[in-house]
């Protein structure tokens with residue numbers, strides 16, 4: 001994706017990615033964390049996507065960039081993706097759902113309810129759940145404490161290495177997804193922040209262009225900023241056990257893909 005802003009002189013556009021994780025489990029098949037845009041968005045953008053959103057972010061409409069293609073490229077059968085865990089239901093996170101019609105889809109209940117009530121809107125596109133996914137939703141008021149975060153929930157049908165960490169602000173039911181890999185927790189923070197320097201402890205900075213999208217799309221500024229602060233503390237205070245990354249930052253994406 002490229003975020004465009006003609007009013008910001010000297011910075012015409014910023015590259016952005018849709019960072020997804022594919023997790024191979026012993027007993028539960030493949031688990032996809034985030035699904036990006038799918039084949040329907042690539043093939044029929046005028047029908048599936050909102051034109052204003054397309055203008056704002058200029059998504060790269062390439063079949064090879066979809067999660068479906070990437071899973072196959074890694075040598076796996078996309079039909080083995082049995083679970084999809086989503087940080088939220090924005091188009092660039094839930095767009096790949098129709099490509100994995102048999103997967104159980106895990107998301108916070110507040111997010112599910114907001115999307116069903118609001119869609120079709122710029123962010124929520126009902127085409128992405130028209131196939132009737134097997135939803136697994138998680139209400140608030142349950143769950144455990146995890147590194148100081150409350151209401152953290154284990155996922156139905158998955159081992160305890162997968163957690164949903166409520167982090168509202170960007171959307172009504174936004175959450176981070178934590179996945180334990182050996183001794184480390186990988187924390188996919190979705191759109192809880194947009195640029196790695198926002199997690200700097202000294203003088204955090206947002207990205208001038210990515211911040212336009214961040215501010216434009218938030219539903220609760222105060223909560224978003226508070227949760228970003230908590231993530232900053234998690235990342236800096238537990239750097240030896242926890243690695244935090246976000247959905248759209250291309251620098252983080254490069255760092256993590258090089259690492260693996």
Ligand SMILES: [Zn+2]
Pocket residue numbers: 090092093191247248
């Ligand atoms: Zn996003």
